[in-house]
Structures are given as C-alpha cells and as structure tokens.
Amino acid sequence: MEKQRIAILGPGSWGTALSQVLNDNGHEVCLWGNIPEQIEEINHRHTNTRYFKDIVLDDAIKATTDLEEALDGVDAVLFVVPTKVTRLVAKQVAQTLKHKVIVMHASKGLEPGTHERLSTILEEEIPENLRSEIVVVSGPSHAEETIVRDLTLITAASKDEAAAKYVQGLFSNRYFRLYTNTDVIGVETAGALKNIIAVGAGALHGMGYGDNAKAAIIARGLAEITRLGVKMGANPLTYSGLSGVGDLIVTGTSVHSRNWRAGDALGRGEKLEDIEANMGMVIEGISTTKVAYELAQELDVYMPITQAIYSVIYEGKDTKEAILSTMTGELRHENEWEKD
Template sequence: MTKQKIAVLGPGSWGTALAQVLNDNGHEVRIWGNISEQIDEINQKHTNSLYFKDIILDDKIVAYKDLGETLAGVDAVLFVVPTKVTRLVAKQVADTLDHKVVVMHASKGLEPGTHERLSTILEEEIPADLRSEVVVVSGPSHAEETIVRDLTLITAASTDLETAKYVQKLFSNHYFRLYTNSDVIGVETAGALKNIIAVGAGALHGLGYGDNAKAAVITRGLAEITRLGVKLGADPLTYSGLSGVGDLIVTGTSVHSRNWRAGDALGRGEKLEDVERNMGMVIEGISTTKVAYEIAQELDVYMPITSAIYRSIYEGMDIKESILNMMSNELRSENEWH
C-alpha cells in the first residue's frame, strides 16, 4: 500500500497505540487532541506519559491542536474519542473537512440518550459526500500490549467490503492483523456491551470469587450480549468471533482493562465517584450499562448481568447482593433466547 496520510482524533491510550501501528506501516500519522500539555509532550519528548510510562514514540508521529491543520489533505480519519464526545467531534470534523475521506472509528460504546451506535452518529453528522461508509475497528486488544507490538488480531467492519479491505491493509503488519466483517451492528454492540460484563467480572474478583464465577459471568454475559445484539439486527455468529467472545475474554479477565479494574474496585467496596477519579480514564462500561439497560427494557430482552450492574451503579444496591440475586434467580435453559 502506498503511503497514506491519517488523522487520529484522540491521543488516549488506544489512539496512541493505533497511531504507532500506522506509523510502523510507513504512513504519515497526525494525532489531534485538545489538551495542550499532552500535544506538546508528544511533539517535544515523543512520549505520552499519562498512558505509557516507558514508551518512546517515533518522532515522525506529529501531534496537533488545530483540527484544520490535522485534516488538511488526509486520506483517512480515525475517531478514537470517548463515546460521549463522538457526536461533538464529528460535527467539528464535518465543519472543517473540504474533501472526501475514509472514516473509521475505534471507540466502544453506545450514546447516552439516543442509544445510537457510533457509526450511526458519524453517518448522521458527517455528510455522505465527505466520507466513505464508516469502518469499525474493534476486537480483543489492550493498548498496553499493542504499544509494545504484541500480537493482536481484531476486526474491520463495514457495509462496504472494499473500504473495509482498505482499512485492513492500512493497519495490518507482522504483529497487528485485521479481519474484515460486514456485520457492523454485531461488531459495535459486541464491543460496547462487553464492557458491562467486564465490570461484572471485575466485581466478582473484588468480592473474592474465583475462576468458576469468572467463567460463569463471561459465558452468561456472552449469551445476553448476543440476545440484545440479535434483537437489534446483528448476526449471532459475530459474537463467536474476535469482536465478540475474543474481546469479552480479553476485557473480562485482565488488569489492563479499565472496566475490569473499575468492577474490581466496586467489588472491594470503593465508591463509584472515587473509582472514576482514580482511574483517570473514561470507563465506558459505566455509561454503557445505563444505555443497555434502557434498551433491554424497551425491547424486552432478558439481561440479568446488565440489570445487576445497573442496580448497583444507578440504584444504590449493594453489588454483592445484586450479583448474588442474579445468580440465584437465573433458573433457565442454557439455550433460551428470550
């Protein structure tokens, strides 16, 4: 693939790791952010110490504060910003772009209030004459491992297979590999909803439970994620793939996962506001729990783990009581879908 110019919007841990992947592949990478100190650090010291203590970035990766400069002449734009600001940033991009680009996103969440998936938000806010069909970059991946070039396999999902293949070629190398998928609904819902289950898995660990409980919450969590996703129009097979069970395993079992760590802290009795303050990063699973609970109520989808986490976070129920109620009340056939 010839050298491409890529704008990475969001200098968080995952945005930085993906910027390095693209740079490793010989592309011109521009990172945009709105925290001056962070942008200056990337340009001057070639570090992003808020997320990576010992990583030196290639000096060819340039960070920008001005969105117009970032987007000038780029071939593709990668959104890696928190769910709650995706619409705002998309509006800014739409107002700034003066040519058509490939639009990708690598965030995982559902918009509070509207319940919309992120690709839908990007489609709504960026006019069709300025963008490709949106490509979702999602799957089992910790930024802490990708940044040190650990082996990583994830998914590029789009309704336009040719654009998905472009993104596949853009990112793929000897340590980072993308598989294409046309089930955008499945890939996005899997990526968003697994964060809820990761909070639950972390909570079980914080409460002192072992591997049996971990396996139970991950397996039953996959079942309820699939139930809701299929109701929304997804292919159930997607949840058996990288963006489904793969992402659920990596997020629901690792201390690298901020959602798992948040659940672990809640299980140990810490207050939510303290957990969020100490994390220093967005915990998508917290806001996604509320959105998923509301969708499940609206569509009458059985989601006991999501409901248990919701009651703990938003209704003040003791998290141990909430989870034990869920475990003791679920007398069902394993293959029930409703």
Template sequence: MSQQTIAVLGPGSWGTALAQVLNDNGHQVRIWGNIPEQIDEINEQHTNKRYFKEIVLDEKIKGYKDLAETLDGVDAVLFVVPTKVTRLVAKQVAQALKHKVVVMHASKGLEPDSHKRLSEVLEEEIPAELRSEIVVVSGPSHAEETIVRDLTLISAASKDLETATYVQNLFSNRYFRLYTNNDVIGVETAGALKNIIAVGAGALHGLGYGDNAKAAIIARGLTEITRLGVAMGANPLTYSGLSGVGDLIVTGTSVHSRNWRAGDLLGKGEKLEDIEANMGMVIEGISTTKAAYELAQELGVYMPITQAIYSVIYQGASIQDAIQEIMSGEFRQENEWS
C-alpha cells in the same frame, strides 16, 4: 499499500497505540487532541506519559492542536475519542473537512441518551459526500500490549467490504492483523456491551470469587450480549469471533482493562465516584450499562447480568444482593433467547 496520511482523533492510550501501528506501516500520522500540553509533549519529547511512561514514540508521529490543519489533505480519519463526545467531534470534523475521506472509529460504547451506535452518530453528523461508509475497528486489544508490538488480531467492519479491506491493508503488519466483517451492528454492540460484563467480572474478583464465577459471568454475559445484539439486527455468529468472545475474554479477565479494574474496586468496597476520579481514563462500561439496560427494557430482551450491574451502579443496590438475585432467579434453559 502506498503511504497514506491519517488523522487520529484522540491521543488516549488506544489512539496512541494505533498511531504507532500506522506509523510502523510507513504512513504519515497526525494525532489531534484538545490538551495543548499533551500535544506539545508528543512533538517535543515524543512521549505520552499519561498513558505510557516508558514508551518513546517515533518522531515522525506529529501532534496537532488545530483540527482543520490536522484534516488538511488526509486520506483517512480515525475517531478514538470517548463515546460521550463523539458527536461533538464529528460535528467539528464535518465543518473542517474540505474533501472526501475514509472514516473509521475505534471507540467502544453507545451514545448516552440516544443509545445509538457510534457509526450511526458519525453517519448522522458527517455528510455522505465527505466520507466513505464507516469502518469499525474493534476486537480483543489492550493498548498496553499493542504499544509494545505484542500480537494483536481484531476486526474491520463496514457495510462496504472494499472500504473494510482498505482499512485491513492500512493496519495489518507482522504483529497487528485485521479481519474484515460486514456485520457493523454485531461488531459495535459486541465492543460496547462487553465493557458491562467486564465491570461485573472485576466485581466478582474484588469480592474474592474464583475461576468458576469468572467463567460463569463471561459465558452467560456473552449470551445476553448476543440476545441484545440480535434484537438490534446483528448476525449471531459475530459474537463467536474476535470482536465478540475474543474481546469479552481480554476485557473481562485482565488488569489492563479499566472496566475490569473499576469493577474490582467496586467489589472491594470503593465508591464509584472515587474510582472514576482516580482512574484517569473514561470507564465506558459505566455509561454503557445504563444505555444497554434501557435498550433491553425497550426491546424486551432478558439481560439479568446487565440489570444486576445497573442496580448496583444506578440504584444503590449492594453487589452481594445483586449476585444473590441472579443466583435465586427463575430456572431457565441455557439456550433460551427471550
């Protein structure tokens, strides 16, 4: 692929890691952020030590503070901003864009209150004449491993497979490989909802439970993620792939996962407000739990793990009581879908 100019919106851990992947592939990369000191650090020291203390970025990766300047002449725009500000940033992009671009996002969550998937938010805020069909970049990936060029395989999902293939070629190299998928709903819901299960898996670890419990919450968590996704229109096969079970495993078992770490600390008795204050990064699983719980109620989908985590985070229930409620609940068949 010839050199492309890419705007990466959001200099967090994943945005920075993806910027390095694109740079390694010979593309011109611009990272935009709203913290001037962070952008200055990227340009002057070629580091982003808030997230990667030991990593030196290629000096060709440039930081930008002005959004219009960032978007001037780019071929593609990659959103990697927190879910709660995606709509705001999309509005700003729509105002600043002067030409049509490929629009991608690599964030994982549901918009608070509206419960909309992020591709829906981007479609609503960026006029069709200024963008391609949205491409969702999602799958089992820790920024801490991608930044050191560890092997990573994820998905590029879009209603338009030609655009997904463009993104596949844009990112893929010797250590980073993308597979195309046309199930946008499945890939997005898998990426968002697995964060809830990761919080639960971390809480079990914090309470001292072992591998049996870990396997149980991952397996049963995947079942209820699939239930809700299918109710929203997803292909159930997506949840057995990279963006489904793959992402759930990596997020629900690793100390690299901020959602797992938050759950672990909850299990050890720390208060949620203290965990959020000290984490230094957005814990998407917290807000997604509320959105998923409300969606499940609205659609009549059985999600006992999500409901238990919601009761702990938003209703003040103890984790032990929530676990016991699941363990003493109605007996069911394993493959029930309602």
C-alpha cells in the same frame, strides 16, 4: 499499500497505540487532541506519559490541537474519542473537512439518551459527500500490549467491504492483523456491551470469587450480549468471533481493562465516584450499562447481569447482593433466547 496520511482524533492510550501501528506501516500520522501540554509532549519529547510511562514514540508521529491542520490532505480519519463526545467531534470534522475521506472509528460504546451506535452518529453528522461508509475497528486489544508490538488480531467492519479491506491493508503487519466483517451492528454492540460484563467480572474478583465464577459471568454475559445484539439486527455468528467472545475474554479477565479494574474496586467496596476520580480515564462500561439497561427494557430482552450491574451503579444496591441475585433468579434453559 502506498503511503497514506491519517488523522487520529484522540491521543489517548488506544489512539496513541494505533498511531504507532500506522507509523510502523510507513503511513503519515497526525494525532489531534485538545490538551496543549499533551500535544507538546508528543511533539517535543515523543512520549505520552499519561498513558505510557516508558514508551518513546517515533518522532515521525506528529500531534496538533488544530483540527484543520490535522485534516489537511488526509486520506483517512480515525475517531478514537470517548463516546460522549463523538457527536461533538463529528460535527467539528464535518465543518472542517474539504474533501472525501475514509472514516473509521475505534471507540466502544453506545450514546446515552439516543442509544445509538457510534457509526450511526458519524453517518448522521458527516455528510455522505465527505466520507466513505463507516469502518469500525474493534476486537480484543489492550493498548498497553499493542504499544509494545505484542501480537494482536482484531476486526475491520463496514457495510462496504471495499472500505473494510482498505482499513485491513492500512493496519495489518507482522504483529497486528485485521479480519474484515460486514456485520457493523454485531461488531459495535459486542465492543460496547462487553464493557458491562467486564465490570461484573471485576466485581466478582474484588469479592474474592474464583475461576468458576469468572467463566460463568463471561459465558452468560456473552449470551445476553448476543440476545440484545440479535434483537438489534446483528448476525449471531459475530459474537463467537474476535469482536465478540475474543474482546469479552480480554476485557473481562485483565488488569489492563479499566472496566475490569472499576468492577474490582466496586467488589472491594469502593465508592463509584472515588473509582472514577482515581481512574483518570473514561470507564465506558459505566455509561453503557445505563444505555443497555434501557435498551433491554425497550426491546424486552432478558439481561440479568446488566440489570444487576445497573442496580449497583444507578440504584445504590450492594454489589455482592446484586451479583448474587443473578444466582437465585428464574431457572432457565441455557439456549433460551427470549423472555417468556
């Protein structure tokens, strides 16, 4: 693929790691953020020490606080901002863009209040004459491993297969490989909802439970994620792929996952407000738990793990009591999909 110019909105850990992938592929990358000190550090020291203490970025990777500068002449725009500000940033992009671009996002969450997927938000806020069909970049990926060029396989999903293939070609190289998918609902719901299960998996670890419990929560967590996603219109096969079970494994078993670490701290008895203050990064699983709980009630979907984690975060229930309550619920058939 010939050299492309890409604006990456959000210089967090994942945005920074993806900027390096694109730079390695010979593309021109500009990171946009709103913290002047961070942007100055990237431009002058070529580091982003808030997220990566020992990594030096290529000096070709530029950063700016000026959105107009970031979007000037770009071929593609990649959103990697927290879910709660995606709509706000999309509005700003719509007001600033002067030509049509490929629009991608690599964030994982559902919007509080509206329950909307991130691609839906981008579709609503950025006019069709300024964008492609949205492409979702998602899958089992820790920024801490991608930044050191560890092998990573993820998914590019879009209703427009040509747009997905463009993004596949944009990112793929010897250590970073993308597969295409047209099931946007499945890929986005899998990426968002696995964060909830990761909180639960971390909580089990924090309480001292072992591999049996870990396997159980991942397997049963995937079942309830799939139930909700299919009710929303997803293809069930997506949940057995990279963006489904793949992402759930990597997020539900690793200290690199902030959702897992948050759950681990909850399991050890720490208070949520202290955990959030100490993390220094957004814990998407916390807000997504509330959205998923509300969606499950609205769509009448059986999600006992999500309900248990919701009761801990939003109702103050004891973590051990809530998690173990899932062991004493109604005895069911493993492949049962709907509530009676």
